[in-house]
Amino acid sequence: MNQSVLPHLRPLRYPKLWQSIGYAMMLIVLISMIMPTPQLELQVNYADKWVHVLVFAALGAWAAQIYTPSPALWRAGIGLVAFGASTELIQALIPWRSGDILDFLADSVGVGLGLAIAPTMLGRSVQRFESLVTGSLGFKHLGVKHLGDDKPGDKKPDDERKDEGKPSENKLGDDKLGDDK
Numbered sequence: 001m002n003q004s005v006l007p008h009l010r011p012l013r014y015p016k017l018w019q020s021i022g023y024a025m026m027l028i029v030l031i032s033m034i035m036p037t038p039q040l041e042l043q044v045n046y047a048d049k050w051v052h053v054l055v056f057a058a059l060g061a062w063a064a065q066i067y068t069p070s071p072a073l074w075r076a077g078i079g080l081v082a083f084g085a086s087t088e089l090i091q092a093l094i095p096w097r098s099g100d101i102l103d104f105l106a107d108s109v110g111v112g113l114g115l116a117i118a119p120t121m122l123g124r125s126v127q128r129f130e131s132l133v134t135g136s137l138g139f140k141h142l143g144v145k146h147l148g149d150d151k152p153g154d155k156k157p158d159d160e161r162k163d164e165g166k167p168s169e170n171k172l173g174d175d176k177l178g179d180d181k
Contacts, residue, residue: 008068008072018066018126021062026083029083033090033097034090034091036097052110056080056084056106056108056109059083060110060114061115063080064115064116065123065124073118080107084103084108088101
């Protein structure tokens, strides 16, 4: 994928796949938040709030894996907070569910926690995973280009631009053509 077209995305080999996984996660969250649920008595104080924090932290962490720390990441975060607000509004309209402002606050805290990994090594986990899977597991036969796969003598487009304006090397080693001495 050409990063000049999508400069806000991390340099991933399969950005559409990772974006699709995130949208699938959001769909699962939406479905789970509108389905009837049995009332469980959990022995943890505010257990439902912790679930909201964890679920939305996972969504925020997903965004931190896809987008570089940039305005695009913050827009994704705002979108996830809006998604959390939407789920609470939808729950308020469904007879067997109830919307809760504290759930929305827990969603927002979770998004913030997830986004916080963006500038850390954890924010590049998907990149490292892709390198591990496509590099060390022998997927080179599939035509996946790796950054370190070029042979030492291979010219890259950037190298060719650097050579512009420099005197060309004589490939034969005859530095003094015409010199008979």
